[in-house]
Amino acid sequence: xxxxxxxxxxxxxxLIFKWLLxxxxxxxxxxxxxxxxxxxxxTALLAALVIxxxxxxxxPVLVLLTLPVTLVTLGLFLFVINALMFWAASGVLGGFxxxxxxxxxxxxxxxxxxxxxxxxxxxxxxxx
Numbered sequence: 633x634x635x636x637x638x639x640x641x642x643x644x645x646x647l648i649f650k651w652l653l654x655x656x657x658x659x660x661x662x663x664x665x666x667x668x669x670x671x672x673x674x675t676a677l678l679a680a681l682v683i684x685x686x687x688x689x690x691x692p693v694l695v696l697l698t699l700p701v702t703l704v705t706l707g708l709f710l711f712v713i714n715a716l717m718f719w720a721a722s723g724v725l726g727g728f729x730x731x732x733x734x735x736x737x738x739x740x741x742x743x744x745x746x747x748x749x750x751x752x753x754x755x756x757x758x759x760x
Contacts, residue, residue, distance in 0.1 A: 679728040
């Protein structure tokens with residue numbers, strides 16, 4: 633029973649750590665690329681949460697619905713889906729703005745690179 637509780641705490645801590653790093657990554661995207669604007673760290677936290685929720689709920693449905701197009705384009709259409717999730721999150725939040733679809737595409741690419749780095753770093757790190 634104690635082992636299970638420790639495992640749950642470690643997973644919750646890892647999730648919070650990844651959320652904070654994702655918000656920082658979103659601020660970095662806004663700093664590196666002027667097509668994306670984030671007004672504050674709190675807004676970045678909300679945007680990272682909304683992007684994560686959209687990727688968890690909407691993205692699988694969109695991937696399934698656009699599977700023929702994704703297969704024809706050899707998977708490149710997944711970049712469009714990522715950009716749509718990024719752009720949709722900016723439409724929901726007031727302090728997170730993306731200029732247009734091109735900015736969403738480039739911003740989501742930069743954010744994805746940061747996300748891969750965060751995942752690699754968090755998975756290597758041992759929470760004890």
